[in-house]
Amino acid sequence: MKKLLLITLAILPLKIYAANAIHHAPIGVMGDHFHKKGEWMVSLRFANMQMKKNIFNGNSISTEDILKQPNTFSKMPMVMKNSKSMSAMNDIPSKISDHPHTAPMKIPMNLSVIPKKMTMRMIMFGAMYAPSDKITLMGMAMFSDKEMILDTHKGMMTREYLGSFETSSSDLSKISLSALLNLHNAENSKWHTIFGLEKSLGDNSKMSLVLTPMNMKKSITLPYGMQSSDKALRLSAGITNVKLIGDFILGNQLLIKKVIDEKDWNFGDEFEYNIWFQGSFSDRASYSFRLNYRDQDSIDGSDKTIMAPVQTANPLNYGGEVINFGIGINVIYDIFGGVHKDRFAFEIIKPIDQNKNGLQMKDDITIHIGFQKSL
Ligand SMILES: [Cu+2]
Numbered sequence: 001m002k003k004l005l006l007i008t009l010a011i012l013p014l015k016i017y018a019a020n021a022i023h024h025a026p027i028g029v030m031g032d033h034f035h036k037k038g039e040w041m042v043s044l045r046f047a048n049m050q051m052k053k054n055i056f057n058g059n060s061i062s063t064e065d066i067l068k069q070p071n072t073f074s075k076m077p078m079v080m081k082n083s084k085s086m087s088a089m090n091d092i093p094s095k096i097s098d099h100p101h102t103a104p105m106k107i108p109m110n111l112s113v114i115p116k117k118m119t120m121r122m123i124m125f126g127a128m129y130a131p132s133d134k135i136t137l138m139g140m141a142m143f144s145d146k147e148m149i150l151d152t153h154k155g156m157m158t159r160e161y162l163g164s165f166e167t168s169s170s171d172l173s174k175i176s177l178s179a180l181l182n183l184h185n186a187e188n189s190k191w192h193t194i195f196g197l198e199k200s201l202g203d204n205s206k207m208s209l210v211l212t213p214m215n216m217k218k219s220i221t222l223p224y225g226m227q228s229s230d231k232a233l234r235l236s237a238g239i240t241n242v243k244l245i246g247d248f249i250l251g252n253q254l255l256i257k258k259v260i261d262e263k264d265w266n267f268g269d270e271f272e273y274n275i276w277f278q279g280s281f282s283d284r285a286s287y288s289f290r291l292n293y294r295d296q297d298s299i300d301g302s303d304k305t306i307m308a309p310v311q312t313a314n315p316l317n318y319g320g321e322v323i324n325f326g327i328g329i330n331v332i333y334d335i336f337g338g339v340h341k342d343r344f345a346f347e348i349i350k351p352i353d354q355n356k357n358g359l360q361m362k363d364d365i366t367i368h369i370g371f372q373k374s375l
Pocket residue numbers: 033034035041128
C-alpha cells in the first residue's frame with residue numbers, strides 16, 4: 001500500500017506538468033506551457049514558409065499591372081559616389097521626374113523587377129528552465145535562410161521580360177529571452193503572462209547580384225525583406241489562457257512586440273492573437289486547430305542604399321493583417337530514454353485572409369516541425 005502511494009506520488013507531477021501530448025500547444029505557438037521547479041526543456045524547431053504571387057492592398061494583381069506601378073525612387077535624386085554628379089542632379093530634380101528619358105541614370109519610372117517566389121526557412125534552438133513552479137524562463141536562437149526568385153523586365157517602352165534571377169541570405173537572425181509568470185493555476189483554467197527581450201542580430205545590409213532593367217548584372221544592397229536582421233531590440237509582452245473543457249483544451253494567447261531600440265530602419269511593431277483547440281487521440285497523440293491573427297506595422301526608417309525598381313525596396317510595402325488557419329499534431333515517443341518522453345510536433349498553416357500594406361508577395365503554406373525534450 002505504501003509502495004503504491006509512492007508510485008502514485010512519483011507519477012502525479014508528470015500528469016500535471018505536461019505528460020500527455022495535449023499538454024503542449026500546437027508547435028507554432030510559443031511560450032504556452034510551464035515547467036516544474038528545477039526542470040529543463042530543450043527544443044528544436046524548423047519552419048518553412050512559402051510566398052507566391054503578389055497582392056496590392058489585399059487584392060491580387062497581375063504582372064502587367066505591377067509594371068504600371070510607379071517606382072518611388074525615380075523621383076528621388078540618386079545616391080552616387082561621385083559628389084559632382086550628385087550636386088548636378090540635385091539642381092535638376094524636376095527634370096528627372098518630368099523627363100525620364102533624359103534623366104542621367106535612366107531610372108525606370110515604373111516597377112520593373114517582380115518577385116515570383118520566396119522561401120524562408122527558420123531553425124530555432126530553444127531552452128526552458130523553471131527556477132520555481134511560478135516562473136519558467138525561455139531562451140531562443142533563430143537562424144534564418146531566405147531565397148527569392150525574381151523576374152526582370154525592361155525599364156521602359158516595351159517592358160519585355162529579360163530574365164530571372166535569385167537572391168538569398170542566411171544568418172543567425174535573432175536571440176530572445178523571456179520569462180513566463182504564472183498568474184492563476186486552477187485545475188481547468190491557467191493564466192500566465194510573458195515578458196521578454198528579442199535582439200535581432202545578423203546582417204542588415206547584405207549585397208547581392210541582380211539583373212537590372214538595363215539587362216546588366218549589378219551588385220546592390222538587398223531590399224529589407226531579404227535581410228536576415230534589422231538589428232533592432234524588441235520588447236515582447238503577452239498573456240495566455242489555457243482552459244480544460246472536458247477532455248479538450250481551448251487556448252488563447254495575445255502577444256505584442258514593440259521595437260525599443262533601432263538602427264536606421266526596422267520591421268514594424270507586431271500584434272498577434274492565437275486561439276487553438278485541441279483534442280486527444282490518446283495520451284500520446286493529440287490534434288489541434290488554430291486561428292492566428294497577425295497585424296504588423298510597415299517599416300520604420302529606411303536604408304538610403306536600398307533603392308531598386310522593385311516593390312520590396314519601398315518600406316511602405318511591409319506589414320499589414322494576415323489571418324491564418326493551422327492544423328497540427330503532437331505525439332509522444334520514447335526514443336532517447338530518460339525520465340521524460342520525447343515530444344514531436346507538426347503543424348501546417350494556410351492563410352485565409354491577407355490584407356497586407358501596399359504591394360507585397362502573398363503568403364502561402366507554412367509548416368512547423370518541432371522536437372521537445374524535458375530533462
Ligand atoms: Cu517547455
